[in-house]
Amino acid sequence: MKKVFISIVALLLISCGNSVTKTNDGDSVIASAIDEDESSQTDEDNDSMPIQTGGVTFFTYNENSDESQMFTSSEMLGKGGFFGYTIYPINDTYYAIGALHESTPPFDFSKASGALYIFKKGTIPTTPDDAVMVLHHPENALNVGFSFAVAGPCDINNDGNEDLVVSAHLATVAGLAAAGQIITFYGDADGWKTENSSISYLSESYIDKSDVMGQSLICADIDGDSYADILAGGQNAGPAIVGGGSSGMVAFFAGGNTGLAEHESWVLLPKLQEKALYFGATMLYADFDLDGTSDLVVGAWGAPKNGEKDAVKSGAVYFYKGGDDWQIGATTITSDSEGEAGDSYGSVIKFVPTPTMPFFSVLTTGNGAYGKVSFYTLSSNAFPTTPLFATSLSSDDNLGDDATITSYDTIAIPPYQPLFVAGGKHFSQEDGGDGLLYCWDISDTNISNGRVCPWQPEISTGGFGATVQTIENIDASGQPTLLVSAPELIVDSL
Numbered sequence: 423m424k425k426v427f428i429s430i431v432a433l434l435l436i437s438c439g440n441s442v443t444k445t446n447d448g449d450s451v452i453a454s455a456i457d458e459d460e461s462s463q464t465d466e467d468n469d470s471m472p473i474q475t476g477g478v479t480f481f482t483y484n485e486n487s488d489e490s491q492m493f494t495s496s497e498m499l500g501k502g503g504f505f506g507y508t509i510y511p512i513n514d515t516y517y518a519i520g521a522l523h524e525s526t527p528p529f530d531f532s533k534a535s536g537a538l539y540i541f542k543k544g545t546i547p548t549t550p551d552d553a554v555m556v557l558h559h560p561e562n563a564l565n566v567g568f569s570f571a572v573a574g575p576c577d578i579n580n581d582g583n584e585d586l587v588v589s590a591h592l593a594t595v596a597g598l599a600a601a602g603q604i605i606t607f608y609g610d611a612d613g614w615k616t617e618n619s620s621i622s623y624l625s626e627s628y629i630d631k632s633d634v635m636g637q638s639l640i641c642a643d644i645d646g647d648s649y650a651d652i653l654a655g656g657q658n659a660g661p662a663i664v665g666g667g668s669s670g671m672v673a674f675f676a677g678g679n680t681g682l683a684e685h686e687s688w689v690l691l692p693k694l695q696e697k698a699l700y701f702g703a704t705m706l707y708a709d710f711d712l713d714g715t716s717d718l719v720v721g722a723w724g725a726p727k728n729g730e731k732d733a734v735k736s737g738a739v740y741f742y743k744g745g746d747d748w749q750i751g752a753t754t755i756t757s758d759s760e761g762e763a764g765d766s767y768g769s770v771i772k773f774v775p776t777p778t779m780p781f782f783s784v785l786t787t788g789n790g791a792y793g794k795v796s797f798y799t800l801s802s803n804a805f806p807t808t809p810l811f812a813t814s815l816s817s818d819d820n821l822g823d824d825a826t827i828t829s830y831d832t833i834a835i836p837p838y839q840p841l842f843v844a845g846g847k848h849f850s851q852e853d854g855g856d857g858l859l860y861c862w863d864i865s866d867t868n869i870s871n872g873r874v875c876p877w878q879p880e881i882s883t884g885g886f887g888a889t890v891q892t893i894e895n896i897d898a899s900g901q902p903t904l905l906v907s908a909p910e911l912i913v914d915s916l
């Protein structure tokens with residue numbers, strides 16, 4: 423199969439009131455259309471029809487003692503709709519790959535309702551048809567961003583079967599475009615089905631156009647009543663601020679014996695009520711201060727430093743201590759002390775494991791060349807404020823203009839040094855390239871200088887590196903596999 427290089431598939435950006443919605447990776451939200459003039463040009467073979475498939479490369483450990491050949495790569499093409507935009511490790515049995523703009527039938531982008539493919543571990547799949555389940559928006563609503571975020575498995579209705587929660591953050595609700603929905607798929611003995619689902623969204627008290635509620639999701643029993651609940655973030659949600667805009671908001675939807683509540687029962691707002699803090703764009707739920715109780719972390723990549731009024735707007739991360747009343751306010755707010763105006767600290771927050779400990783990591787995109795990832799260790803009775811170390815990439819690394827870290831993870835295969843792997847859409851070593859993986863050796867105490875990973879896919883185009891995710895034991899070898907997506911991949915024919 424011949425692949426063609428097309429400079430870009432033009433993505434129309436959704437314009438939400440006065441602001442363009444940005445996703446948690448700092449990228450602009452994909453809206454509803456592909457520019458057909460762009461996607462049909464530059465192909466030299468008149469008999470073929472370029473088609474946007476998207477795709478995911480699986481890097482599988484092959485026991486080669488030469489580090490440069492430690493992985494075998496295999497590429498799975500999608501069926502359009504930015505296949506690979508989401509890669510989600512569900513549990514020991516399943517993992518999921520999303521295509522938030524996929525059509526039913528495929529490649530008819532006027533019918534783009536999105537799809538979430540669920541694969542069973544055991545062998546490396548070769549086509550989306552190898553999926554054991556495919557979930558869709560229950561009403562087949564179009565252009566809703568279905569699968570942008572996934573949470574669970576967790577038991578929302580406490581019936582002993584794990585449930586899966588998927589966002590449609592661009593869904594129109596009551597005529598309000600991109601207000602956002604949260605879809606709960608209730609598990610039974612056969613797994614998850616589109617038919618066995620419910621839709622939740624903000625109540626009239628809060629809902630507004632462009633909220634993008636559901637852009638981030640946490641599923642856990644937050645209130646301790648044995649039903650798992652949902653915390654949903656929407657970076658443009660929240661009460662309207664004088665002069666326009668909102669701060670961003672996190673909303674709590676309660677689980678119960680009939681499923682997830684249709685509407686929120688309470689919300690979290692940053693104390694500083696200013697527009698465009700993008701509070702809620704990212705979230706994590708874990709025991710950050712090691713006191714045995716899980717805590718909530720909320721990213722706000724547009725917030726001023728440490729959440730303080732009139733400080734430089736370089737992004738902030740809000741910690742809420744488990745057991746406390748979160749509505750009083752955050753326990754600690756952390757920022758990059760070196761952050762500059764226009765930086766977006768908190769655009770990704772993630773735990774990255776090494777063999778002996780997990781690091782809490784925060785991505786800063788923006789003015790800093792190529793982006794920066796800060797790594798924090800956890801310690802008792804305190805929330806992280808000072809990173810142990812951070813990646814360094816500068817213009818000396820020559821990774822091309824307009825390149826920034828988009829997504830990352832670690833992969834550890836003893837006896838190799840654990841690697842920190844970052845994908846950068848538009849990372850390149852020469853003009854015209856598009857996507858490249860960058861590697862650092864990482865340990866519990868330090869990180870090396872970065873280098874181009876010694877292994878790359880055969881062709882790294884189509885936004886390669888947009889999502890980087892390690893998933894354990896896909897191939898039944900006991901070793902992790904690194905999955906890297908190229909959601910905009912175009913091939914000349916199928």
Ligand SMILES: [Ca+2]
Pocket residue numbers: 576577578579580581582583584585608609
């Ligand atoms: Ca259940």
Ligand SMILES: [Ca+2]
Pocket residue numbers: 642643644645646647648649650651676677
């Ligand atoms: Ca609960």
Ligand SMILES: [Ca+2]
Pocket residue numbers: 708709710711712713714715716717743744
């Ligand atoms: Ca805690």
